[in-house]
Amino acid sequence: MIGPVLPRVGIAAVALSCHPPPAAPAEAFRGPVQVFILAGQSNMEGQGIIAGEKPGTLETLLKDPASAPRFKHLVDANGKWVVRDDVWIWYLGRTGGLTVGFSPKGNAIGPELQFGHVVGDAVDRQVLLIKTAWGGKSLARDFRPPSAGGEVGPCYTQMLGHVKEVLGGLKTLFPAYDGRGYEIAGFGWHQGWNDRVNQAFCDEYEKNLACFIRDVRKDLGVPKLPFVVAETGMTGPEEKHPRALALMKAQAAVAEYPEFKGNVAFVGAKAFWRPKEVSPSGQGYHWNSNAETYFLIGDAMGKAMLKMLETR
Numbered sequence: 231m232i233g234p235v236l237p238r239v240g241i242a243a244v245a246l247s248c249h250p251p252p253a254a255p256a257e258a259f260r261g262p263v264q265v266f267i268l269a270g271q272s273n274m275e276g277q278g279i280i281a282g283e284k285p286g287t288l289e290t291l292l293k294d295p296a297s298a299p300r301f302k303h304l305v306d307a308n309g310k311w312v313v314r315d316d317v318w319i320w321y322l323g324r325t326g327g328l329t330v331g332f333s334p335k336g337n338a339i340g341p342e343l344q345f346g347h348v349v350g351d352a353v354d355r356q357v358l359l360i361k362t363a364w365g366g367k368s369l370a371r372d373f374r375p376p377s378a379g380g381e382v383g384p385c386y387t388q389m390l391g392h393v394k395e396v397l398g399g400l401k402t403l404f405p406a407y408d409g410r411g412y413e414i415a416g417f418g419w420h421q422g423w424n425d426r427v428n429q430a431f432c433d434e435y436e437k438n439l440a441c442f443i444r445d446v447r448k449d450l451g452v453p454k455l456p457f458v459v460a461e462t463g464m465t466g467p468e469e470k471h472p473r474a475l476a477l478m479k480a481q482a483a484v485a486e487y488p489e490f491k492g493n494v495a496f497v498g499a500k501a502f503w504r505p506k507e508v509s510p511s512g513q514g515y516h517w518n519s520n521a522e523t524y525f526l527i528g529d530a531m532g533k534a535m536l537k538m539l540e541t542r
Contacts, residue, residue: 263318263412264355265397266535268342269373269389270421272365273464276333276340277516278524286509286520288330288339301525303347304330317350318404320396321361325403332361339521341420341460341528348532349416353539358404358412360396362389368424369438370431375445378438386442390449414452416535420527422462423515426477436480440487443494456538457494458531459485464517466503492541495534502526 268274280288291297292305306312317328319342324332328346330339342361350357367373367385374383400407419442425431439459447455459481462474469475478500485496502523509518517523 261355261410263358263400263407263410264349264353264415265358265360265412266345266349266416266418267389267393267414268340268345268359268361268363268418268420270363270419271367271424272363272516273423273462273524274340274342274361274363274418274420275365276338276342276363276524277513277519278339278521279510279519280330280337280339280521282510284510285507286504286518286522288521288525291522297522304343314346314350315406317346317357317359319346319359319361320392320403322392328359334365338519339524341418341524341531344525344528345418345532345535346528348529349535352536353415356407358396358400360393362392366424367421368428368431369421369442370425370428370434372424373421373442374438375442377445378434378441386445390446393450414450414455415539416456416458417446418458418460418531418535420460420462420531422477422481423464426462426471426473429473432473432477432480435477436483439481439484440490443484443490454493454542456535456542457490458497458534458538459494460497460527460531461499463498463500463503465514466505467500469500493538495538497527497530497534499523499527499530502530 283290292301304312311330313327313329315327319328319332321332330343332342333340342359346359364385372383372385374380375386376382396403397412425435443457447453461478461481463478465474482496485494504518504520504523506512506518509520511519513519
């Protein structure tokens with residue numbers, strides 16, 4: 231069950247600065263671990279390239295005086311990637327303190343990086359991110375929730391299995407865990423490409439997403455679990471394809487259901503699109519592999535999550 235999440239800094243402070251506040255005493259992090267589940271397909275896996283001289287990599291963004299202030303909290307005084315002891319992460323068997331590289335090949339970031347920084351800066355408890363994401367998966371089939379009817383998706387079952395496995399083995403996976411329990415505090419969802427390229431899947435996306443939220447809450451035993459849905463807007467604000475527009479509309483619509491008011495948030499992401507000319511690749515379905523885009527998605531998801539937590 232979810233309990234009170236104690237703020238370390240206010241939302242306004244987080245919005246104005248990406249720099250973490252001074253480290254709190256170790257005792258401040260005692261108490262139930264605050265668990266956030268992040269799920270979806272390849273864009274939640276993480277495709278924002280870290281290294282290299284191409285525009286849009288994390289390294290390039292840190293070297294550019296125009297963008298460096300936004301990202302400088304990701305490195306220490308020696309230019310090494312920061313590893314946060316107060317934010318743990320589990321990603322398909324990999325564990326550690328939050329840092330760059332929790333992606334399929336270890337060479338990229340996803341929304342988890344800045345999401346973890348935003349939440350970790352604001353929540354006065356140990357934070358744990360459990361990321362369960364696989365490339366090329368649909369909500370209609372792979373993540374299909376039980377109440378949508380038909381066969382339950384294998385990724386839905388696997389996702390819940392991983393969450394329960396991690397929470398049942400916290401001391402083994404994270405030796406610094408103090409044994410004081412956990413609270414499942416929030417859920418982040420970034421997915422949609424494999425549904426938007428299939429008309430039948432697209433047509434039922436709104437229904438399936440609403441069922442997914444209800445079923446995840448039921449299966450995790452957290453009836454009002456805060457849920458953030460990040461828009462699948464990876465082809466930018468000029469998108470014209472009717473299926474793409476329909477799917478994004480469906481994602482936004484679910485957050486407006488009366489039952490979800492105040493506990494489900496939709497995050498628009500089209501504005502985070504960066505063209506291929508300023509990105510590491512031209513893979514439109516992966517936001518052109520632009521690290522800034524994934525950083526901004528995570529930032530927006532984290533702030534939306536905090537807003538819901540503050541009103542509980």
